[in-house]
Amino acid sequence: MNEFTFCPQCGQRLERRHLFGRERGHCPSCGFIHFRDPKLAVGALIVQEGRVLLIRRGVAPRIGFWAVPSGFVEYDEQPRAALAREIAEETGLEVEVGRVIDVFPLADPTKNGVFLLFEAHPIGGRLQPGDDVLEVRWFQPEEAPWDEMAFDGLDTLLAYLTPSGNRER
Ligand SMILES: [Zn+2]
DSSP states (O other): OOOOOOTTTTBOOEEEEETTEEEEEEEETTOOOOOOOOEEEEEEEEETTEEEEEEEESSSTTOOOOOOEEEEEOOTTOOOHHHHHHHHEEEEEEEEEEEEEEEOOOOOSSSSSEEEEEEEEEEEEEEEEEEEEEEEEEOOOOGGGGGSSSSSSSHHHHHHHHTSSOOOO
16 A cells, blocks of 8 residues: 555645654644554465365456455455355355465565465355466376466465375364
């Protein structure tokens, strides 16, 4: 998120002040302090019968490249609920979201943030690509398009998929 020039609450021009350990935008009129929070994104490694579910991205960044189903957490959402919503939107599947596999820096260079990679397990729904997805497919780990992946973190995915061979819960 860029720095605000004007107060988002009252429209007054913000001043720069040293507050709570660093310089922040401060509104002299209403007292608003601009805390620049990191974006929170969530994604899922979905493995079933030895196959991993990947989507081909239909939106920037990295259109046309493959990724795990993922998306941003809304302001009033918890991460697991956000992930279940994103997976339903992108793949048509209903899932149960399990444990966190790993935590990464957000791959989108236009935003500072955190990416939580979870396990998720399908419990219903029907596989169907959503509006912002070009394609959704199950892959055997050895035939997946690993050289056409949108984001880093591939080593974690591969380590998770390969050591004991197609690990499932
Ligand atoms: Zn203000």
